[in-house]
Amino acid sequence: MKSIFSVLFLFLGFTGLAQEQDSIPRKQIHIKRIQESPKIDGKLNDAAWQDAAIANNFVERLPNNGRPIPDSLSTTVKIVYDDLGIYFGAEMLDPNPSEIRKELTERDGIGNDDFFFILLNGYNDRQQSMQFIVTAAGVQYDAKMTNGSEDSSWNAIWYSDIEINGRGWTAEVFIPYSELRFPEKPVQEWGLQMEREFKRAGTRYSWSPINTAKGSYSIYDGEIHGIKNIETPTRLSIQPYISAYLNNYDGETATTVNGGMDLKYGINDAFTLDMILVPDFGQTKFDESVLNLSAFEVQYDEQRPFFTEGTELFTKGNLFYSRRVGGAPFGSVTLSEEEEMLNFPSSVDLINAFKVSGRTDGGLGVGFFNAITEKTYVTVRNTTTEETRRELIEPFTNYNILVLDQRYGDNSSVSLVNTNTTREGHFRDANATGLYLNHTNKNNTYRYFTGLEGSWVMEDDTKAGLEAAAGLSKISGKNRADLNFQLRTKDYDINDLGYSSATNYVRYQGLYQRRLLQPKGFLNNMYLNFVAVHERRLEPDLHSKLILNFNSSFTTKDFFNFGGGFETTPIGTNDIYEPRVDGLYFKIPAYYDQWLWFNTDFRKKLVVQAVADWYKYDERGRGDLIFDFGPRYRFSDKFKMNLSTNVRLSDKEEGFVKFLEDNILFGQRDRNTIINSLGANYIFNNKMGLNLAFRHYYSEVFYTEFYTLQDDGELSYYGPRNNDFNTTYNSWNVDLRFSWWFAPGSQMTLLYRNGTDSYLGYSHINFRDNFRNLFEQPQVNSLSLRISYYLDYNRVKSWFRSSENPAGEMNGTSYLDSKKRF
Incomplete structure (x- = not known):
């Protein structure tokens, strides 16, 4: 333990050894205040754009880092601001406008799309930005980006429209100050980055050049200057909802009606209060349940919006x-x-x-x-x-x-x-x-x-x-x-x-990576990774495992992705968790794992993903074979389907079964798991879509022999095969969801859900009998409707002002509620 803390302090002390150099020079743009706001319709013909500051000279970020954008794809962005927010008007040339990629997706989704991308950092700290993307199909995507990591669960209220014309396409964007965070001071200085995705060629261009050879994405932000004397708006919004459920389970039908509200309040320019009153999470996605034979609980993803945003x-x-x-x-x-x-x-x-x-x-x-x-x-x-x-x-x-x-x-x-x-x-x-x-x-x-x-x-x-x-x-x-x-x-x-x-361990890990930073030959990029991991039990000291790993990833200039790897535990593993008792351990023989994978060009209508993985143990007849196959087909810009099949066949696996009076029973087992998933999306427009999600999980366990665990981690023969512990588990889920974003921040969702599962005390059941048993179990059939409506304090205030001012003057806040933005 003493040596471990010595290493810890060595790392702490080493942080002072790096050579500190000047910060990266930053690209800048100075923008002007306007008196009359432009109409957000995708057409850059308003007077507000005539004398606007222009951002241009975009540079390729991927795959040819640092190459100037070609004239045929010239991209210019006009930026202005007023008392309400900041406006962007982007014109993106394209030599073949009819071929612009514009796949429709649900909100916060990007498919086979060209898109225009904005990052704004009100505190200009190069670490956290608000991200706004509009695709050539008019779909909005927003997220918080922290040091290059996205949180797409964040949803903002902003306005955008696009137009595809004979020169290419344009995007017009208005971002209210209420969706941004910035200090309360007379002169603002914000971080800014903008990008354009040109999907046909698989290239991406950024306004402020980014060096992909070092550092994180956000440190290359440029800057906006010229924003002066703007007021931090009152940031208060509520989102009341009403939901109704019709549930049927095991022949009994019940109806429920719920109502509640989410509240957001900007305490000051920096801090926000988010509150959920009378929560309702009945329409969250289903968990992908599994048959868990491990020593640890399954960690499921969070599906509830309040806890992800x-x-x-x-x-x-x-x-x-x-x-x-x-x-x-x-x-x-x-x-x-x-x-x-x-x-x-x-x-x-x-x-x-x-x-x-x-x-x-x-x-x-x-x-x-x-x-x-x-x-x-x-x-x-x-x-x-x-x-x-x-x-x-x-x-x-x-x-x-x-x-x-x-x-x-x-x-x-x-x-x-x-x-x-x-x-x-x-x-x-x-x-x-x-x-x-x-x-x-x-x-x-x-x-x-x-x-x-x-x-x-x-x-x-x-x-x-x-x-x-x-x-x-x-x-x-x-x-x-x-x-x-x-x-x-x-x-x-x-x-x-x-x-x-896992607890009671110390782990040491080393990684060496070789990267291809610029396209070379037939490759766009390459990653070669060599990893070594050594782990020991702390109390009492015991070797746990040594892992040696090599993995690789390649992308060709035709955007075919492939790779593979090899991993081994050359001296085996002492598993300190499988016995479920402190102080004991279980010896697992060395394994040799090799795998290959590929993904075809994601720009094509048909995309195929496949993985083949084979574990071979230093024990006769023991091994795992894993195969994953996932085709996806895009029928049109509105309709696509994807299928996924995952198969894992494990022979002569050994693991914990139960506690005996004075010992621990282990079993040798064959385990077969098959997971089939189907997804389909039909998107009517950029505010309305239909989504189908189906998953069937099947896993059977067949025990062949039984053992007792010895103090030295070895197994001692206990008895031959019996059927007491054989298991077959099925899980079936279907979600069919219709979503409509009928107003900014407001959504109606109609969901039909069907689900059931079965747990059988035997295995080696045929296909027909398995499904008959599954559908004989009680099923959940649920039909639910949820409507939420976003109310912003500034909009509500404008309604009262409009009633007092029937002439409909387009001033300040009241403009937020005008038809120009909806």
Whole structure:
């Protein structure tokens, strides 16, 4: 342990060794204030554009980094501003306008499209920007970009239109100040980047040149100057909703009607309050359930919009797993021999939740999250007397997170994160705290990071755990490298509000990467990666595993993507988790894994993706074969379908079965898993679409022999095959959804959902019988309608002004509600 902390402090000290050089020169544009706003119709013929500042001289970013844009694709962007917001008018030449790619997608989707891209950074810190994209089909996409990582769950209210003409296409965009964050001062200086995607050639051009050989995307922002004396608007909006559900399950039909509201309030120019009142998540996507035989729980993706939008601060340090809030209850029930549990809820009810987040002009980000969940009970019945009782398994619970994140330099930060879970009464409470440093030198050639976390779980006793990590990366040039380590003590546990699986280990990892930075020969790009990982158990010390990995990725000039790799654990693995008991371990023989994959040209109507992967173990007859095949066909710019089939065949796999009185039973098993998915989209226009999502998951487990686990990690023969533990699991889900964005920020969704699953105590069942058994199970059939309407304080205020001013003067805020923008 002492040597580990020595390494940690060595990494911390090493951050001062980098040579600090001057910042990258920045491209600038000075824009003018206008008195009369342009009509947002895609036509750049308004008087407001006549004397506008012009941004031009775009430069290719991908694949030929640094090449000037050809005259045939000349791109000019006019930019102006007024009291309401900032306007962009982009003209993008195209030698063949009839071939402009304009596939329709749902909002926040980009398909086979040309598009125009805007990044605005009101604090000009080169780290976090607001991203606005409009495609040549008129579809809007917006996101928050932090150091090159996108959060597309963020939805803004802005206005755009496009026109395809004989010269190419134009995009006209208006972004209200209410959707931006900037300091309250008389003279503004914002970061700006713009890009144009030319899909036919697979090229992308940026206004401010970007050096792909080093650094992150955001450090190359240019600047907007000239914005003066604008007022931070009142940022207050509510989004009331009403939803209705018609549910049928196992022959019983129920109807429910819900209503609630989301609220956003700009506390000041930097900080925003988001609150959800009477939440309703009945239309979230289904989870992709699996048959889990591992020692750890399955970590599912978050599907609820409130918990995905604007969470970039709360994900610092990975201490927050939002599915804990309103997830499965933590409590348990002790049953007597005569009792049975009638129901065990899969989730608890969320009463309300809010979050406050923002960043000061000095670069300090502050985030606070709080949520409260309802009491949850189960019903227990005595099978002899038929009496029932209610048992509390989850009390009122309060969850909160506090984040402080100080940015400095072009791409560096230090962060403090604290999470807390408090349950009413004598239930389990928990706390976790993390401190993180992420430093990049000014030349953007090296990155250093370190982190230290502590966890405290208060139940009968207090259990405290520790995680520490540090690393050094070379992030520039053709040759890149990374060295890092991470350790977790045995009692590290953040599972009340985070997700932690493996503990009690120290891991050392090294990476060397060779990159092709410019197209060469028949290749557009190439990545060759060599990775070595060594992991040991901490208490008591024990070798766990050594992994050697090589993987590669290539893209040809015809945009055919392919690659492959090889991985091995040459001296085998001592698995300390599969026994489910501290101090024991299970020996797994060495494996040799090789794989190949390819994706055909994504610009074509037919796209095919395929993966073939084969594990071979140092044990006779043991191996895994994985095959993944996914064709996608675009019938038109409105209609496309995709199919995915994943097959995994595992022979003579060995793993935990159950606890015996004085030992642990392991089994040798064959496991076959097949996952079929089908997706289809028909998009009527850029505001209305129909989406189908289907998934069938099938997994069967067939045990051939049984063993007991020995203290030295070996298995001792216990008995021959029996059918007691064989399993067949099916999961079936269908979602058919119609969405209509009938006004800015306002949406109507009609959803039909069908789902069922089956868990059988046997395997090797034929196809027909398997599906007959599946559809004999109770099915969920649900039809739901949800309507939400976005109301902005400035728009509502303009309605009253308009009623007082029937002449309809186009001044200030009232213009936001005019037909020119809707």
